[in-house]
Amino acid sequence: MIKKHAAIFTAISSKAKKTVCVSCLFFFIVLSFLFTGNFAYAKTVISDSAHMLTTEETELIHKNCDSILERHNTSVYILTSDKIGINDNYDGYMEQVGNDSKAPENLVLLFISTKKDARVYQIYGYGTAKTQLTHKRCNKVMDHMQRNMKNGNYYEALNIFCNEVDTYMGRNPKLDSLFFQSLPQLIFSLLISFLIILPSVRKTAGKNTVAVRNYIDESHSQLLGRIDHFRYMNVHRVKKADTSSRHNNGGSGGRSHSSGTPHSF
Numbered sequence: 474m475i476k477k478h479a480a481i482f483t484a485i486s487s488k489a490k491k492t493v494c495v496s497c498l499f500f501f502i503v504l505s506f507l508f509t510g511n512f513a514y515a516k517t518v519i520s521d522s523a524h525m526l527t528t529e530e531t532e533l534i535h536k537n538c539d540s541i542l543e544r545h546n547t548s549v550y551i552l553t554s555d556k557i558g559i560n561d562n563y564d565g566y567m568e569q570v571g572n573d574s575k576a577p578e579n580l581v582l583l584f585i586s587t588k589k590d591a592r593v594y595q596i597y598g599y600g601t602a603k604t605q606l607t608h609k610r611c612n613k614v615m616d617h618m619q620r621n622m623k624n625g626n627y628y629e630a631l632n633i634f635c636n637e638v639d640t641y642m643g644r645n646p647k648l649d650s651l652f653f654q655s656l657p658q659l660i661f662s663l664l665i666s667f668l669i670i671l672p673s674v675r676k677t678a679g680k681n682t683v684a685v686r687n688y689i690d691e692s693h694s695q696l697l698g699r700i701d702h703f704r705y706m707n708v709h710r711v712k713k714a715d716t717s718s719r720h721n722n723g724g725s726g727g728r729s730h731s732s733g734t735p736h737s738f
Contacts, residue, residue: 517539518549519550520552524555525585533628538635541635544639547581548577552584554585558588558591559591568730571727577600579599579602581596581638584597592737596611596615596733608734609649610649614641618630618631618633
């Protein structure tokens with residue numbers, strides 16, 4: 474009798490466990506549908522075909538890219554290759570990636586090639602990143618990566634990439650103007666200080682008597698006139714090449730994007 478009740482209890486317990494498992498599975502499936510509807514294409518992708526990073530380094534860079542996604546709603550794709558180099562059509566390959574139907578609307582692409590004698594890296598920006606990562610900004614980021622790229626410190630270079638992309642995505646490009654840079658601000662401050670001090674200096678300075686007119690009586694001299702002669706005053710106007718459309722509008726097809734100048738290392 475006791476064994477019979479134990480068997481019944483075991484059967485009821487197993488059924489309850491199955492019901493709980495099915496309920497939990499259904500719950501997670503519903504949640505996944507709710508979230509993938511809005512964030513199906515917003516993600517971080519690191520495809521390290523060139524084996525530039527260790528597993529641990531890849532995870533750390535992945536976290537940095539996820540932070541950019543959370544803060545700026547912009548995905549980051551880092552793609553490396555040891556097969557496609559500067560002499561290959563890597564630019565067309567990157568355009569295919571950026572214009573793929575599954576690609577996020579806001580996307581930063583970083584392509585790095587370690588192909589022998591054809592090493593190159595370049596940044597592309599789509600959507601919001603196109604506005605924030607201008608051609609000039611892309612070049613600045615790559616310039617700051619250059620030393621570490623040449624020395625083979627790829628993890629450090631990618632850390633710089635993530636940090637600067639994060640900064641630029643949160644700052645209006647108008648703030649990059651000359652006035653907001655540190656050196657011009659220093660020069661401007663010194664100029665203002667000089668203009669404030671100059672009147673005081675002029676008041677304390679003695680009168681300058683070493684001048685030509687102090688020693689020439691113009692009314693009784695034989696000077697008949699005066700002429701100012703300027704040399705080398707020919708000005709040649711050269712039309713500036715319009716490179717903004719090439720850097721900001723992308724290639725011939727697909728959605729437009731910004732990009733930096735390819736950097737070799």
